[in-house]
Ligand SMILES: Nc1ncnc2c1ncn2[C@@H]1O[C@H](COP(=O)(O)OP(=O)(O)OP(=O)(O)O)[C@@H](O)[C@H]1O
């Protein structure tokens with residue numbers, strides 16, 4: 001069969017106004033066969049999105065050619081056919097929602113392709129069903145949560161029934177179940193309907209399903225092959241600022257100490273089998289010292305009790321987003337908040353710095369009762385920093401340095417003090433002062449923007465720092481660096497509140513976790529207490545870290561009597577190492 005896409009020696013250069021040209025693609029060659037499932041991974045700014053935009057003629061090569069079937073993307077006569085063939089879902093949902101009602105937005109694409117009315121209705125139903133958004137079909141998209149918007153965008157592209165589906169980090173804002181459902185849908189479309197899939201992701205385990213993995217670095221293809229072949233090149237991947245999937249990392253460490261333990265494990269099934277073989281009939285010791293109880297951290301800095309919040313209050317469209325949220329942030333704590341897409345996490349934390357006011361219940365932050373209209377919320381916002389889910393929304397100055405200085409300047413600090421704070425904040429987020437202070441804010445990569453937004457909030461030197469999905473869209477190395485920096489801030493005594501859909505990250509860093517479901521706090525406890533309830537979490541669209549699933553599976557397979565409380569790769573390595581080998 002003829003390839004469906006051919007990329008031939010493609011170079012692409014951005015020419016930013018008044019800036020240096022950026023060579024984003026440097027000689028890409030790629031052939032995609034119909035029905036293939038391709039995953040593309042690579043560091044921030046490696047050229048993944050730029051390549052994706054070439055596949056449906058959103059960008060045209062500076063040099064070289066892209067062919068979709070027999071159409072050259074430069075041939076404007078075929079642009080419509082190319083776009084109908086190659087459907088694309090982008091990273092940020094806000095850029096691709098066009099209509100004012102969810103179902104109209106989903107209908108927009110197929111309508112433009114001239115799909116007859118009856119079929120149109122059927123396609124819209126089917127697509128909304130695929131992403132579980134039927135209940136929201138009459139909503140206005142701007143009133144949805146980030147994850148819900150992302151699902152609408154995916155439905156919009158599915159409704160066009162494209163032969164090739166390009167997903168550019170389209171699951172980054174979804175909760176684990178939403179992510180699994182979208183991946184499952186995509187896999188089904190690929191296997192059963194023969195849809196060609198090209199999925200860009202920063203999650204290495206999401207690339208395991210692919211027939212072929214492409215690793216990009218600095219505008220070139222650095223590695224390519226079936227997942228097993230690519231993920232066995234651990235050192236090379238690290239050089240490329242990437243990582244291996246968590247179970248592979250675990251297997252490799254075990255292999256170093258137990259040479260007959262396989263090093264190239266990719267899936268849970270393979271891991272359970274390898275442990276079974278290694279045990280050879282012996283039982284696995286369950287003992288692992290339980291984690292130390294959390295230290296007494298004193299009077300709370302912030303408390304929300306029975307918090308209620310309505311959007312569009314007093315209008316016929318009023319929606320109750322929070323019914324009964326209870327939170328407590330104590331000095332020196334790192335508190336994690338998890339919950340399904342649209343559960344109310346972002347709404348809840350916006351009460352902690354006075355961006356939103358409670359409609360019921362009580363919120364007391366740093367001694368101020370936010371139910372009292374006389375509270376000076378501007379003063380409070382300096383003491384409680386909030387970094388939004390989409391950091392772009394937070395940047396507004398033309399130059400990076402001015403953006404970060406904005407807050408301290410408003411505090412009427414001296415020039416020297418402002419400069420010093422900007423320097424400190426940039427150092428804290430790993431941005432070099434001289435390199436970045438005069439860069440255009442909007443010509444930065446996604447990861448750099450995230451750091452600038454964080455620095456802008458840090459420059460206010462808050463006592464509580466709230467981060468809404470801080471690592472979404474960052475590559476594995478960027479995620480690691482950001483966590484290191486965030487933990488350093490914690491060492492200075494700052495209390496941290498982190499919203500995330502990444503169970504592994506929450507398990508690694510948080511002292512306590514809250515689970516919010518449908519506007520209510522439903523669980524509270526240490527990571528061990530929360531992740532010890534996998535069934536409960538799954539019912540709520542959440543999940544447990546992959547190593548916790550592994551321990552469960554080992555218990556199910558009767559290789560260990562009771563599942564010990566394990567939720568980080570490090571704990572799993574220690575436990576399995578000791579149990580299989582005696583000591584690591
Ligand atoms: N509109 C633009 N103007 C100027 N430079 C750009 C523009 N868009 C991207 N770039 C630059 O081109 C390079 C490749 O960017 P691209 O968005 O393709 O990377 P990516 O691999 O998708 O990154 P990420 O993982 O952060 O999404 C980067 O250096 C980026 O800064």
Ligand SMILES: Nc1ncnc2c1ncn2[C@@H]1O[C@H](COP(=O)(O)OP(=O)(O)OP(=O)(O)O)[C@@H](O)[C@H]1O
Pocket residue numbers: 142143144145146147148173175311312319320321339340341342343344345346347348389
């Ligand atoms: N400005 C708004 N107007 C009306 N409804 C809104 C608005 N913002 C959010 N909502 C609704 O309130 C509920 C909670 O949204 P919120 O953004 O707090 O959820 P979330 O848990 O942060 O979700 P996600 O994980 O997708 O970011 C959702 O049902 C959402 O549709």
